[in-house]
Amino acid sequence: MESLHQEDSNSMFCLDAGHGKPVVLVHGWGVSGALFSAQVDALLAQSRVLVPDLRGHGQSAPFSPGDGFSVFADDLASMIQARGLESVCLVGWSMGAMVCWDLLKRHPQVEVSGLVTIDMVPWLHTGPDWPYGLRDENDHGFFASHASLMQADWEAYCHLFVPRIFARGRDTRSDALVAQTMEIAINNHASSLATIWQRMGEQDFRQSLGEIGIPVQVVAGRLSQLYGVSAAEWVTGAIENARLEVFEHSGHAPHMEEPESFNAMLTAFLGELHGSHKSKSTVPGIAG
Numbered sequence: 001m002e003s004l005h006q007e008d009s010n011s012m013f014c015l016d017a018g019h020g021k022p023v024v025l026v027h028g029w030g031v032s033g034a035l036f037s038a039q040v041d042a043l044l045a046q047s048r049v050l051v052p053d054l055r056g057h058g059q060s061a062p063f064s065p066g067d068g069f070s071v072f073a074d075d076l077a078s079m080i081q082a083r084g085l086e087s088v089c090l091v092g093w094s095m096g097a098m099v100c101w102d103l104l105k106r107h108p109q110v111e112v113s114g115l116v117t118i119d120m121v122p123w124l125h126t127g128p129d130w131p132y133g134l135r136d137e138n139d140h141g142f143f144a145s146h147a148s149l150m151q152a153d154w155e156a157y158c159h160l161f162v163p164r165i166f167a168r169g170r171d172t173r174s175d176a177l178v179a180q181t182m183e184i185a186i187n188n189h190a191s192s193l194a195t196i197w198q199r200m201g202e203q204d205f206r207q208s209l210g211e212i213g214i215p216v217q218v219v220a221g222r223l224s225q226l227y228g229v230s231a232a233e234w235v236t237g238a239i240e241n242a243r244l245e246v247f248e249h250s251g252h253a254p255h256m257e258e259p260e261s262f263n264a265m266l267t268a269f270l271g272e273l274h275g276s277h278k279s280k281s282t283v284p285g286i287a288g
Contacts, residue, residue, distance in 0.1 A: 006224075011061035012075050015051040017248050018044040021113075021274050022085045024076065025051045026119075030095025030185050030193055035101060039091070039266065040261035047270065052079060054099065056192030058184070063192035066157065067201040073102035086111045089188030089270055093118040093255065095196075102207045104212060112274040116217045116266060117251045119224055122205035123229045132231035143201035147194040154190030158182055167223035167251035177256055209238040215271050217240040221250035221257070 015033060023043055025036040033051035043049045054072050056063030063071075076099065080088055090112055092100035097120035104112060125142075126133035136142070150157045162182045166175070216239050220232035229246055236244040245265055247254035255262045 011102045012055065013053045013059035014079055016048070016083070017039070018049045020052060021084075021087055021089070022048045023089045023091060023270065024080065024081075025049065026076070026090065026092040026096030026099050027054065027057065028096050029196060030057070030158075030188060031181060032184050032188070033281045034058065035181060035253070035256060036091075037121060039255055039263060039288050042259075042263040042267065043270075046267070048085075050079070050083075050085075052076065052155075054096075056189050056196050058188070062189045062238075063196050065195055067195075067199075067241055068204055069098075069196075070102060071107060072099040073106050076103050077086070077092065077107040080110050082177070087113040087274070089273060091113045091116040091118070091266070092120070094252065095146050095200055096120075098114060098122070098200065098203055098205060101212075102203075104214075105205075105208050112214055114215045114217070114269065115212070116219060116257060116269060117235065118219045119221050119227055119232070121235065122209055122228055122255070123203070124201055132228070133232060134226060135228070143198050147198050150190055150194040150197065154188075154193070155186050161185075163226045165252045166225075167221065167249065168225055169223070177253075181256075204237070209235065210240070212239050212241070214241065215269075215273065216243050217265070219254055219265075220242045220244065221252055221254050222244045222246050222248045223250060224252045226252050 013279040017040065025033060025039055027033045027035060032053045036051050040051060054098065055061055055067065055075065090100045090103070090110060097117035100115055100117065103110065115250045118160055123130060124133045126139060144262050162185055163178055165181060166177060178285050218232050220229050222229060232246070236242045247258050247261065250257040270282045
């Protein structure tokens with residue numbers, strides 16, 4: 001496996017391994033690409049797998065106070081184009097899904113063949129006219145107040161948010177997934193993440209989802225503590241060529257909580273995108 005650190009103006013670390021059609025795995029807020037390890041292992045036999053650490057996360061440079069949310073999509077587009085990648089399948093988990101939606105909107109020149117989004121909504125605020133945002137978001141000061149908590153004691157905040165990534169009812173006291181995620185989160189750049197958190201709260205992709213013309217696999221966790229399945233159903237309905245798969249025993253991270261089933265779904269989706277299945281495709285918009 002080859003690991004490359006890209007020394008350019010973006011200062012974005014990216015694992016780049018394997019051969020074949022490229023798959024870019026984009027992690028969520030507060031963690032890093034390391035949480036896609038089960039997908040990297042499963043895909044290497046058939047794909048070139050790229051796993052960046054977004055700015056402010058993992059081994060990449062901090063997120064500057066003056067940066068906008070769009071720098072994530074711009075960084076990804078630069079990385080993809082610098083490597084000359086074509087027919088890319090994007091996989092975006094949580095905030096990573098927002099980054100992928102932004103890339104499709106801002107960089108139509110990047111050749112993206114398909115998209116998988118994992119347990120994410122296009123607008124995080126919850127209200128009478130939009131019931132699909134974060135379950136806990138119910139006032140206009142939500143994002144600012146949580147950013148203050150992050151700045152005051154990042155490690156304490158990690159102990160609040162990391163267990164909520166996983167399914168309701170999980171025994172977080174002795175859970176290896178929680179411990180792994182906690183270690184990664186605590187070592188991230190707290191000031192960067194507080195700023196990114198507020199930038200994420202400013203994003204609204206509801207209108208732009210209808211402009212997506214590629215096949216999309218929407219994924220949700222039935223036991224998610226952050227979003228309801230009805231939110232994933234809304235996302236699926238907003239995109240013409242989308243289908244939904246709900247993982248019954250997962251929370252916000254089906255790729256970690258049910259990795260074998262998730263990897264089987266992802267492998268099938270990639271096979272359909274790239275024509276390796278001879279039978280009629282089940283991916284919307286692709287003729288078999």
